[in-house]
Structures are given as structure tokens and as C-alpha cells.
Amino acid sequence: MLLHQFFEASVERHPEKVALICEGRRHTYGEINYLATRLAGALQHLGVERGDRVAVFMDNALEAVVAIYAALKAGAAIMPINALTKRDKLTYILNDARPACLLTHQALADVWREALAHNKSVRACLIAGESSTPAVSGSRRLSLADALALGGHHEKPLTIDQDLAGIIYTSGSTGDPKGVMLTHLNMVTAATSVSTYLGLKPDDVILCVLPLAFDYGLYQVLMGFKTGATVVLEKSFAFPVKVLETMVGERVTVFPGVPTIFSLLMNIKTLPDYDLSALRMITNTAAALSEQHILSLRELFPWATLFSMYGLTECKRVTYLPPEQLDVRPTSVGKGMPNEEVWLVDEHGNRLPNGSTGELVIRGSHVMRGYWEKPRETAERLKPGPHSGEMVLYSGDIFRTDEEGYLYFVARKDDIIKTRGEKVSPREVENVLYSLEGVLEAAVVGVPDPVLGQAIKAFVTMQPGYRYSERDVIKYCLSRLENFMAPKYVVVVDALPKTDTGKIKKTGLR
Amino acid sequence: MLDNFIMGGNADDLKDGDSFMERHIIDSTGFIELITFLEQSFGIRIEDEEMIPENLDSLNSIEQFISHKLKAVATAANK
Numbered sequence: 136m137l138l139h140q141f142f143e144a145s146v147e148r149h150p151e152k153v154a155l156i157c158e159g160r161r162h163t164y165g166e167i168n169y170l171a172t173r174l175a176g177a178l179q180h181l182g183v184e185r186g187d188r189v190a191v192f193m194d195n196a197l198e199a200v201v202a203i204y205a206a207l208k209a210g211a212a213i214m215p216i217n218a219l220t221k222r223d224k225l226t227y228i229l230n231d232a233r234p235a236c237l238l239t240h241q242a243l244a245d246v247w248r249e250a251l252a253h254n255k256s257v258r259a260c261l262i263a264g265e266s267s268t269p270a271v272s273g274s275r276r277l278s279l280a281d282a283l284a285l286g287g288h289h290e291k292p293l294t295i296d297q298d299l300a301g302i303i304y305t306s307g308s309t310g311d312p313k314g315v316m317l318t319h320l321n322m323v324t325a326a327t328s329v330s331t332y333l334g335l336k337p338d339d340v341i342l343c344v345l346p347l348a349f350d351y352g353l354y355q356v357l358m359g360f361k362t363g364a365t366v367v368l369e370k371s372f373a374f375p376v377k378v379l380e381t382m383v384g385e386r387v388t389v390f391p392g393v394p395t396i397f398s399l400l401m402n403i404k405t406l407p408d409y410d411l412s413a414l415r416m417i418t419n420t421a422a423a424l425s426e427q428h429i430l431s432l433r434e435l436f437p438w439a440t441l442f443s444m445y446g447l448t449e450c451k452r453v454t455y456l457p458p459e460q461l462d463v464r465p466t467s468v469g470k471g472m473p474n475e476e477v478w479l480v481d482e483h484g485n486r487l488p489n490g491s492t493g494e495l496v497i498r499g500s501h502v503m504r505g506y507w508e509k510p511r512e513t514a515e516r517l518k519p520g521p522h523s524g525e526m527v528l529y530s531g532d533i534f535r536t537d538e539e540g541y542l543y544f545v546a547r548k549d550d551i552i553k554t555r556g557e558k559v560s561p562r563e564v565e566n567v568l569y570s571l572e573g574v575l576e577a578a579v580v581g582v583p584d585p586v587l588g589q590a591i592k593a594f595v596t597m598q599p600g601y602r603y604s605e606r607d608v609i610k611y612c613l614s615r616l617e618n619f620m621a622p623k624y625v626v627v628v629d630a631l632p633k634t635d636t637g638k639i640k641k642t643g644l645r
Numbered sequence: 646m647l648d649n650f651i652m653g654g655n656a657d658d659l660k661d662g663d664s665f666m667e668r669h670i671i672d673s674t675g676f677i678e679l680i681t682f683l684e685q686s687f688g689i690r691i692e693d694e695e696m697i698p699e700n701l702d703s704l705n706s707i708e709q710f711i712s713h714k715l716k717a718v719a720t721a722a723n724k
Contacts, residue, residue, distance in 0.1 A: 373673040
């Protein structure tokens with residue numbers, strides 16, 4: 136089974152059914168399939184072959200959904216890239232994974248124009264929101280509308296489920312983002328397990344306010360289309376009241392979120408005025424909900440089932456807490472999902488009994504192929520499993536189990552910060568701080584924050600003669616990092632604490 | 646005024662009517678900070694139902710919204 140074949144099966148079943156609602160417009164399964172097949176033909180016409188990568192640097196929009204299925208239909212692996220990504224990082228990602236094609240929006244031109252100027256791999260850049268591009272010989276740019284006109288012929292590639300379906304970039308502790316390679320088998324396995332335990336149904340209306348570049352957002356579309364449900368795709372949760380109106384109007388049944396989104400939601404005083412009686416399921420992952428959040432959510436939506444879950448991009452999802460366990464062990468993220476085995480190990484890799492604390496190890500067909508062209512980082516995560524010839528995933532997350540084997544998150548093994556449900560490498564932020572003229576030393580830590588989970592706080596020392604305000608430093612970071620990666624607080628200090636060997640010591644920095 | 650909220654990078658040639666969202670000038674949590682900033686700077690209260698793109702998603706819409714709010718405050722004070 137290939138990832139897009141789920142969607143194609145739903146198209147066969149009900150081409151007239153609404154698959155996607157976006158910006159008030161409704162798109163049927165048949166329409167999306169027509170556009171995706173046509174675009175797949177265009178990608179092939181432009182030279183995209185089986186095994187190539189296709190980067191999708193877009194906001195949540197119809198075009199992004201079409202681009203994802205078109206790339207898969209052309210035999211390529213999708214690389215969804217967050218629309219908040221800045222020039223330097225986009226350049227890095229494009230040069231790292233060397234996609235053959237980039238699909239993007241005209242509104243993001245400031246970012247991709249610069250990145251493309253430093254990239255040789257992209258043979259075609261297809262731009263949504265640009266009416267038509269004058270044909271300039273040698274130019275790689277083409278409007279999406281003009282590209283679609285080229286897609287008269289689509290040839291089914293010879294893709295098998297061992298081929299890559301996606302490369303999703305994630306923050307690495309070294310500071311350089313890593314491309315998580317996921318095969319069709321990996322993604323099909325994850326989508327099947329998750330939609331099974333959630334019990335998604337064809338009459339579900341699934342809200343997606345999470346970016347499609349984030350696997351949690353991407354899978355709302357993948358699983359919704361697999362189930363034959365309707366997905367309501369929103370650009371973001373920036374205007375919660377607007378989203379609530381849409382939820383009421385479309386009678387949304389499934390609301391996937393992260394703690395930050397639920398915080399914003401619960402701050403709306405007029406929330407009880409909105410008729411959300413159709414809502415039957417709320418899911419949370421990326422960061423744990425506090426007990427207080429769980430209580431408030433259940434008070435606000437007593438008719439909806441709440442799923443607490445845990446996952447990582449390297450295998451998509453790991454655990455979920457069966458909703459009936461929420462009263463018994465509210466802070467647990469549950470147990471392994473269907474068709475997967477998980478356990479804890481000590482520092483020597485020995486399996487630990489229930490009631491222990493150790494690193495979570497994951498075994499299953501959803502575990503990634505590795506990090507794109509990063510064998511050393513891959514070897515740190517994928518290690519030989521209990522059965523000969525098999526690799527299992529070391530999550531880097533420390534958990535404890537209770538006597539019955541339910542899992543509770545304890546801490547990261549490395550110093551990765553979790554803010555707004557996103558993983559942020561302190562090194563990546565520090566690298567940007569060091570690039571600011573006059574910065575002598577930088578140390579970035581996560582501090583507790585009621586809305587963000589953790590907020591990013593930077594401590595810097597300056598060379599003599601340089602002075603920056605907190606806001607100056609934050610703005611500099613914002614121009615180079617995705618918004619969620621920029622520090623919320625910056626403190627200029629005279630000196631940073633050091634270890635005996637002269638390294639910056641972060642313990643105690645708050 | 647908005648210097649505090651411009652999320653850098655893409656804002657070099659921001660026009661008064663440009664959507665912050667579309668240009669990725671401000672994101673979800675940025676809007677919350679923007680609302681707090683407007684409330685404190687102008688001594689107004691922004692209600693939940695006023696937190697919509699029509700009021701907040703460009704320099705023009707903010708200007709209109711704030712002057713409308715200030716007029717309402719002044720009218721209420723004169724009564």
C-alpha cells in the first residue's frame with residue numbers, strides 16, 4: 136500500500152463528497168484528485184522522477200494539499216516546510232535535501248527568491264497566487280496555473296512501499312536541522328494505527344489549524360482522506376473567534392490541538408456561546424496537557440472524548456491514553472498504539488520492568504528510515520533491536536512507567552526545548568545569536584511558561600562597546616529563525632557560569 | 646508603533662494594507678502580544694469578538710479599529 140492510495144480509494148468511493156473546506160470554499164474528493172493528478176503530470180513533464188524530492192513551502196491551503204498528493208503521485212517524496220521558515224534556513228534545507236521542485240506562494244517570495252539564488256537542485260519553482268509568469272528562457276519559475284496546463288499526461292511511477300514518501304525536517308541538538316526520512320510503509324503504518332485507535336469515521340469533520348509542515352497537521356489530512364472524512368483546513372489559530380465560527384458552521388467533530396492552542400481557546404470568555412455540540416473528539420500531542428488543562432477541557436466539552444498522546448517526528452506517534460483512563464491517571468500519555476511495541480531501557484540498553492524510569496524505545500514499521508545523509512545522527516537514534524537484523528528507535532525521551540506499564544514523560548535526554556509544541560534546539564538559537572555582531576557568548580534555555588509550555592530565554596555577553604536592547608536581539612533572531620524559535624526573553628549579563636573545563640554551564644540559568 | 650511586533654525578515658517593504666498573516670509578519674502568539682500592547686497603549690479593552698483579522702491584520706485595519714474604539718470611549722465619557 137502506498138500513502139496516496141488511501142486517498143485514491145476514497146476518491147473511488149465518493150468522488151462527489153467534500154474532502155476539504157478551506158477559506159470558505161468546498162472541494163470534493165474528485166476535484167482534489169483531478170488537480171493532484173494533473174499537477175503530478177506537470178511535475179513529470181518538468182523532469183521530476185521517482186525518488187526525487189519535492190519541497191512544499193506553503194501555508195495551509197488547497198494548493199498545499201494538492202501539491203502533497205501530486206508529488207506522491209509523481210513518485211517523489213514530499214518535503215513540507217513551515218511557511219515561517221526564514222531565508223537562511225530555507226537555503227540550508229533546499230541545499231541539504233536537494234529537491235527537484237519547489238512549490239510555494241507568491242506571498243513568500245522574499246524568502247524563496249533568496250534561497251533559490253543559492254540553490255542548484257530546484258529545476259522548477261511553481262508559484263501559487265501568481266496569475267501568470269512570462270516565459271523567460273532559462274527561468275525556473277512558473278505559476279501554478281501555467282504548470283497545471285502542462286499536466287495533460289500522468290504516468291504512474293513504479294513506486295513501492297520502501298520508497299520515501301516524505302522528508303520532514305526537525306530540530307537537531309547539533310543545531311543543524313535533520314531531515315527525517317519516512318517511507319510509504321512508515322507513513323501508511325502510522326496513519327493506520329492512529330486512525331484505528333482514534334476511531335475516525337467517514338462522517339467526521341476534522342479541524343486542522345496546525346501547519347501541514349508539522350506532522351501532526353499533515354496527518355490530519357492524510358488520515359482524514361484515508362477515512363473518507365471532511366477536513367476543515369485553517370491557516371492558523373491566530374484569530375480563535377474566527378476558527379470557532381467555522382467550527383460551529385461546519386459542525387466540526389474532531390479538534391486536534393496542542394496545549395498552547397487549548398490555552399488560547401480557554402481564555403475566550405464567550406466560548407460557551409458557541410454551539411460546539413457536534414464535537415466528539417479532542418486530541419492533544421506535542422506537549423503534555425497539565426492536569427488543570429485536562430480538567431478545564433473536560434468541563435467545557437463534557438460530551439467530547441479527550442485523547443492525550445505522545446509522539447516524535449521520527450515515527451510520527453508512539454502512545455495514546457485510552458480516554459477511559461483519563462480519570463485514573465490523568466498525567467499519563469498511555470501505552471503503545473496498535474501494531475507497535477515500546478519499552479524502557481537503562482543507560483546500557485537493558486530492558487526495564489514496569490515501575491522504572493528510562494529511555495523509551497520504539498519498535499514498529501512506522502520507525503523512520505533514518506536522517507537524510509546524516510549517518511552519525513541516525514546511528515544515535517536507530518540501534519539494533521532484540522531481533523537479529525532489526526533496528527529500533529531510541530527516542531531520546533526519558534519516561535517512567537507505573538506498575539501497569541502506563542507511561543509518564545519525565546524529561547529529554549538532551550537539552551531540546553519544547554515551546555508551543557515545537558522542538559527547538561538551543562544550539563540553533565545560539566548559532567544565530569553568535570552571528571549577531573558584538574555577541575561574545577550565548578546560552579539558551581527553556582523556562583516554564585503557562586501558555587507556551589516552555590519559553591525560550593537567552594543569556595548573552597557582549598564585547599566592549601556593543602549595546603543592544605532585549606527587543607533588538609529578539610528582532611534579529613526573528614529575522615533568521617521561525618517565530619517560535621526566537622527568544623521570548625533576552626538578558627545581557629556580564630559573564631556566564633562556566634564548568635572547570637571552561638564550557639558554559641547552563642544548569643542554574645533561569 | 647508596530648516596530649515592537651514586526652517579526653523581522655519579511656517586513657522590509659510592508660505596505661499599510663498588507664495582511665500580517667499572509668506576509669508572515671505576525672503569528673498566532675504575536676497577535677496576543679499585539680492585543681495586549683494596544684490595550685495598554687491606548688487604554689482600551691479589546692473584546693474577544695473584536696479579535697478578528699478585519700480589525701487587526703494590517704496597519705490600516707488597526708488604525709481604523711483603534712480610532713473607532715477611541716471615539717466610542719470619548720462618546721461614553723461625554724455622556
